[in-house]
Amino acid sequence: MPVDIESLGRAVKQAQYRNHRALETALAQVGTTLVQWDALRAIARTPGSSGRELAAETFQGEQSFGALAGRLEAQKLIERRPGRGRRVEHFITEAGQRVLADGRPFASGALAESFAPLDEEERATLLALLQRMVGGAARG
Known part of the structure; x- marks a missing residue:
């Protein structure tokens, strides 16, 4: 019997929504949001990246990411520096590194709880299937 593709899409969205809510909570x-934490992780992974690159990495528009980067900079969690031409490069500060370090145990706990209904083999299968859908390796 064929799978109802709309039901499949809705189930993926429901899982994502529940996962995001757990991470937000x-x-x-540690005084941060999922959007801020995700931006800090992206900047820490790829120091010197442009706003355009980081917007794509964090699934945001360039304008939204620019506003977020401004807030993170005002909180002294990142630095933005001029690059070549009009490029602005982003770097995480020590304070930003602390937010990441402080948040990791909380995020790991929330993720472990989200994926608790699946055993290790099922998690590996889910990851492989999702990576195949998006055409490459998922990043953390």
Whole structure:
């Protein structure tokens, strides 16, 4: 019997929504949001990246990411520096590194709880299937 593709899409969205809510709640305990934490992770992974690159990496528009970067800079969590031409490069500060370090146990706990219904083999299968859908390796 064929799978109802709309039901499949909705189930993926429901899982994502529940996962995001759990992460938001967990990260609030260290005074950050999922969007901020995700941006800090992206900047830490690829120091010197442009706003355009980081917007794509964090699934945001360039304008939205620019506003977020401004807030992170005002909080002294990142630095933005001029690059070549009009490029602005982003770097995480020590304070930003602390937010990441403080948030990791909370995020890991929330993620472990989200994926608890699946055993290790099922998690590996889900990851492989999702990576195949998006055409490459998922990043953390």
